[in-house]
Amino acid sequence: MSSMNKRLIKLANEKNSIKVAIVGAGKMGKGLVNQMTRIKGMVPALVINRNVKKALYALLSAGIREDDIIVSNSLKDINFALERGKYAVSEYMDLAAKAYGIQAVVDATGVPEVGAKLSLDAIENKKHIIMLNVEADSVVGPILYKQAQEAGVIYTGTAGDxxxxxxxxxxxxxxxxxxxxxxxxxxxxxxxxxxxxxxxxxxxxxxxxxxxxxxxxxxxxxxxxxxxxxxxxxxxxxxxxxxxxxxxxxxxxxxxxxxxxxxxxxxxxxxxxxxxxxxxxxxxxxxxxxxxxxxxxxxxxxxxxxxxxxxxxxxLTSLETPNTIYEACVNNRATIAPTEGVIADTVTVAKRDLKAGERLDRIGGYTVYGSIEEHEIAKKENLVPIGLIDENTKVLKDIKKGEFITYDMIELDTSKSIYKLRKLQEEQIG
Structure with a gap:
């Protein structure tokens, strides 16, 4: 830790602090923003949330002056602000990977589809991606890790989780x-x-x-x-x-x-x-x-x-994430990554009796819960990873409470990035 502290202080003195984009300003994201403002050499430069007021409050709650924050959905305005050493907040998550000077993107949303899209954008734009979003990582982490390696950036879970x-x-x-x-x-x-x-x-x-x-x-x-x-x-x-x-x-x-x-x-x-x-x-x-x-x-x-x-x-959950940001940006090292491929899956189980024609919901909802299973067993039994399930998932046949859900029982939204990534993962990794 002492070498990290010294290196970050050196970066700060050289006016070359690590600039980070944080997507998601809920409990984890807000905590990370606050913690980072106490660390020299690392800046929560861009905070993005669907409700932009929450993104703004994350910075204000950390003691950042409102005069030093710009609120915009314009990439040009955000780039200009970051170049001047200001902070920026936005409601458009695609700006995280596109903003000039951002070295790492942190996904603190916990939404599988957001995690898939945000990771793809970050990798395409040569940004390191730090996943507090285990919900996405558990479904498509192996293929994202592979793509990040090929692009020369770090895909990593976080310290503290x-x-x-x-x-x-x-x-x-x-x-x-x-x-x-x-x-x-x-x-x-x-x-x-x-x-x-x-x-x-x-x-x-x-x-x-x-x-x-x-x-x-x-x-x-x-x-x-x-x-x-x-x-x-x-x-x-x-x-x-x-x-x-x-x-x-x-x-x-x-x-x-x-x-x-x-x-x-x-x-x-x-x-x-x-x-x-x-x-x-x-x-x-x-x-x-x-x-x-x-x-x-x-x-x-x-x-x-x-x-x-x-x-x-x-x-300490997201309060430790600065350690991972540092390791990714300075040492090109992941804290934790799916290096072994697809070993296990969190598969979907009916939380209650489900009827043909109704829609499911999402993780932590009313219709399904997850259970860990070896990937080879899940694959053989055609079980569906819970991260693929959302409000667009349609039930095709009656399913009993406690029954494992298989692909033939439901109709998934195949337009989603996470679905496409999962199919690619199955083709390339297994």
Missing amino acids: EPGAVMELYDFAVGLGFEVLVIGKGKNNPIDLDANPDTVYEEALRKDLKPHMLAAFIDGTNTMIEMTCMANATGFVPDVSGGHGVESNIDNLTNIFKLKEEGGILNKYKIVDYVRGIAPGVFLIFTTNLEEIHKQLEYLNMGPGPNYVLYRPYH
Whole structure:
């Protein structure tokens, strides 16, 4: 971190600060804007939101003077403002990748279709793309990563999100030569598969969250999506469909997450899962085949072995994203990316009985939730990734509550960028 701080201060002194466009000024985007204004050498130069007042407020809430902000949907006006060292806000997301001087684009929207389009625009315009949008990454991340490599830019998830925090533990353990057996994240509460925007509305207001976002947390879809991103970055798979989701404290994790023949619950190692009772942390279980290392780990109070836990008890979401922006722009390095291809999918399950002719909705809605599955199984069974589902999706036949949704049961909007990218991904990657 000290080298990052020194390099950024140097950039600031040279008047060459990293200029960033942030799309989405909700809780995550607003937090990132505020945090970046406290970091020398990095500027939230352009903030974009469909409701432009929210974009403006994100900068004002960080202490930026209104006189230093221009509000415009004109690329020419925005470029002029950025050249003069001013801040800009807009409601047109396509300006993020086109604006002069912008080095990195951050997607903080959480909308799959927006993530697909924004990533494509950024890659085409030779901008690094930082995805807080795991909803899009879990569906088309591998093909976007491939295209970004070919274009010579960085496609990356973010530090602070649970997949990024897990990846830090994973890189640390693998880099030291340990054998990683299990990776995973904590979850705050038991999954309620019936959660919807109405049932969580009051809690969402208290937490300053959109009801759809909170519903996606509570019905488990967000957890499944995050685990999918972890799988595609490491090659690890869910041990069972949807994960085990056990309740445990840190001390008991190695007793639970071991093979059945060893007294645990696992069918295999190299798996991804989630645990109730250790949120907001992330964890990793590792081992070694060297007796001397076992002795040293026991001496270091890591437990009796043969398996050991690394645990990070926090993740600061978008407040850590500046670390990823720096790594992408200065070191050309991703925090977490789907380097292993399509390993897992978050597939779609009916939240209630669905009738032929009706329309579905989106993640965190009333009609569907997501469950993690190995990609090869999902492909064989024709299961639909939940990120492809939206309000334009038409039900073609009756579907029972709890039934996995297959492509022949629905009619998708094939005009969407995310649908086209997914088809391209299937052709080029699998």
